[in-house]
Amino acid sequence: MPSSLSLTVIIERKHAQMPRFVVVPGTVLTSLKIDKTTVVECTVNGVDIGLRTLKRWDDERWFIDLPAPLCQRARVDTGDSCSLTERMASTRNPEELSQLIEIDPAAKTCWERLTESQQRMLREHIAEAKQSATRKRRAVRALNPAKLNQA
Numbered sequence: 001m002p003s004s005l006s007l008t009v010i011i012e013r014k015h016a017q018m019p020r021f022v023v024v025p026g027t028v029l030t031s032l033k034i035d036k037t038t039v040v041e042c043t044v045n046g047v048d049i050g051l052r053t054l055k056r057w058d059d060e061r062w063f064i065d066l067p068a069p070l071c072q073r074a075r076v077d078t079g080d081s082c083s084l085t086e087r088m089a090s091t092r093n094p095e096e097l098s099q100l101i102e103i104d105p106a107a108k109t110c111w112e113r114l115t116e117s118q119q120r121m122l123r124e125h126i127a128e129a130k131q132s133a134t135r136k137r138r139a140v141r142a143l144n145p146a147k148l149n150q151a
Helices: 026-032 068-073 095-102 106-113 115-125 133-144 143-149
Strands: 004-010 020-025 038-044 047-056 061-066 081-089
Touching: 004 020, 004 026, 020 026, 026 061, 047 068, 047 143, 061 068, 095 106, 095 115, 095 133, 106 115, 106 133, 115 133
Parallel strands: none
Antiparallel strands: 004 081, 020 061, 038 047, 038 081, 047 061
16 A cells, blocks of 8 residues: 555635635545545645545545645645645544643543544644653643642
8 A cells, every 4th residue: 555645636716715725536536445534644846735634525535725824835826737746635633632641541531532533632742842852741631630639
């Protein structure tokens, strides 16, 4: 299974008040085995636009929103043809979160009660921290608020 794919897409927009987007044909996603809303890491014309959500449009098409700041960063606008590269985002937990889930039964129970989307958002929030102590504090706060003072 390939880890990424590249294709040429057109920046589209249905209404001036709505974000721009690109449409990704479902046929190109079969190699990535995508069958539900999925977080992908993207570049547009070689410019990293970070994590984006790939969502189903209909039976044949998927789409990715491109808010104005991302379009400005990539120097693209509605109607432009561009190169889109996407790869599956990591689902690996930061070490501090993994350790907490492993050693604390209450944290593990709390983690398991979260939906897949909630787990992803929490994982990303914790991973954004530059220092290990901050990642640990965020994990404890999210999964064990009563134990925050022990972190």
